Amino acid sequence: MSRSTTDSASSAALPTPKERRRLREALALSEEQVAEAMGVTKATVKSWETGRSEPRGRKLDAYAKLLGASGAPLPEDPLPADPPAAEPRTQPRPPGRRPPERDSPRERDRPSADSPLDAPATRTEHPSTAGCATERTTERTTEPMRASSPAPAARPGVSKPSERLKPAPDANPAPDAPPVTPAPSVDPAPALTPEEAFDALYAHAAPGLVHQTYLLTGRRRLSRESVEHAFHHAWQHWPEVAVDADPVGWVRAAAYEYALSPWHRFRRAHKHPDAPPTEANRRALLGALLELPPPYRRTVLLYDGLGLDLPETAAETEASTPAAANRLLHARTVLARRLPELSEPEELHRRLGTLVAEAPTTTLPPARAVRTGSEHRTRTWTRAVLWVTAALIGVTGFTAATAPTRYIPVNAPGETVNGVPVRGGPQKLSPEDLELRDALRSRPNPGPERLVPVAE
Structure with a gap:
């Protein structure tokens, strides 16, 4: 092999x-x-x-x-079946949640108070973090069959879909049992083109990401610009995004990074946040969020707002799990000090989840315009780089062609220092001296000829 x-x-x-x-x-x-x-x-x-x-x-x-x-x-x-008990971990964890009222579907899917924050418990994700629902449903449906079917010798642990879906043969079949009729084959869905897949991802995730970015920055114009920039970047790296296990998370990380960049404070359009909401509860919660440092604000939004678990939150913020847990603890403490009614983690999770789940009101450009803008920007930058490179090559060639090939020392004239005249060397000729020198060189000598001794 x-x-x-x-x-x-x-x-x-x-x-x-x-x-x-x-x-x-x-x-x-x-x-x-x-x-x-x-x-x-x-x-x-x-x-x-x-x-x-x-x-x-x-x-x-x-x-x-x-x-x-x-x-x-x-x-x-995680599968719908009961997961095994998680091993104890040594990293610090935020305090556990109280057992909520299991009334709403969102609360029924939340982990219990005894489970740690970073345990792989069943949870309900926000629609913007759901990713590709078809792939996740296929994985959860075929996983029990995969565990019960034998794996081929070439690739242990992985079996073909046709082999996993075949029923196991009965060792002692009943004599009167009817013959098993194989299920009719279903034609696979036609593959999407890159443009169609990008348009589907944009329509699914862009509105929610704009609203989430607004909660991070408090600026509607910056949130829209950040999401457009993230999808421009995603279209430029579409081969990488298309095979990513969580394409929505890929775009979300790019949008958050751009929105929380410290360079926006030097732009006059994004220097100050927009007017706060008119509702008192939303205004108070959004104001408390904006007072947090950007890393803490992003951590609490991902964990308590979107429902990600602690390892996923740490991975998306590029921090270790203990660091993400400490950021979450600090953010909860500051929010509870500002809003005492949010001292309980479950209440904070409910309020943030409600705030994130609100329907966005921002209108976005169509996906085709985003793809065209990304391609246009790529072509513009490519041409600019080519022109700058050509200019540098031209300047370098001109300098190499006109530069002297040898060193010519400069004969500096003597100068008087502290009243002391210049020692040695001829003095600088005045205009009269230069005129006299030229006259003597141009006229013949009218005097007597030079006497030459003659030997007798």
């Missing part, structure tokens, strides 16, 4: 980047310990867990064995 085939087979058994972080923390390993065991740097391990790069060759197999994922691939979302 060639090396490329081995890498592809091992990469299929490697979990998603968010799952890699969760598995490492479940094993009570730090990034330094994993880096020392793998023979790489800590930055490389962080890039593996954020999805910026992937291990290859022997390091890929060793990394999969270290995480315990060399067998069947783990699902990204």
Whole structure:
């Protein structure tokens, strides 16, 4: 088997980047310990867990064995069945939530008070974080079948869809049992073109992301600009976004990074926030959020507003899980000090969830205009880079052609220092001296000829 085939087979058994972080923390390993065991740097391990790069060759197999994922691939979302009890962790956690009233569908899906904040409990995600619903439904439907079906020898833990859906043969079939009729084959849905897939992602996630970015910045114009910039960036890197496990999270991270950039404070249009809402409760909560530092504001919005768990929040904010937990604790403390009715985590989660779930009112340009603008901006930057490069080459060539080929020293005239005349060397000729010198050189000598001795 060639090396490329081995890498592809091992990469299929490697979990998603968010799952890699969760598995490492479940094993009570730090990034330094994993880096020392793998023979790489800590930055490389962080890039593996954020999805910026992937291990290859022997390091890929060793990394999969270290995480315990060399067998069947783990699902990204927890299954509906009761998950096993999570191992105790050493990192600090925010205080647990009180058991809420299980009335609404959102509250029924929240974890109980005994479960830690970073436990993989079943939860309800905001529509903007749902991602591709068809892929998640397929994973949850076929996962129990995958566990019960034998895996092929070439790729352990992964079976073909046709093999997973076949019923297991009965060892002792009944004599009067009717023959099993195979289910009719269903034609797969036609594949979407990149433009159609991008348009579907834009229509699904853009309105909610504009509203979330407004809660982070308090500026409607900046929130719309941030989402458009994020989708421009996503279309430029569409091959990467199309295969990402959470494309909405990819775009959301880009929009949040642009919206929270400190350089916007120097722009006059985004220097001051917009007018606060007219409703008192929304105005007070939004004002308290905007008083938090940007990293804390983003953490509490992702965790209590969108319903992400603690490892996912830490991965999206590019922080460690203990750091994300400490930011969440600090943000909750500040919000409770500002609004005493939000001292309970469940009440804060309910208020933020209601604020995030509000219908956005901002009108966005069509997806085609966003794609066209991204392509136009790419062409503009490419042409600008080419013109600057050509100008630099021209200036360099002109300088090389006109530069002297040897050094010509400068004969500086003597100067008088502290009244002391210049020592040695001829004095500078005056205009009269120059005129006399030219006259003597041009006229013949009228005097007697020079006497030459003659030998007798």
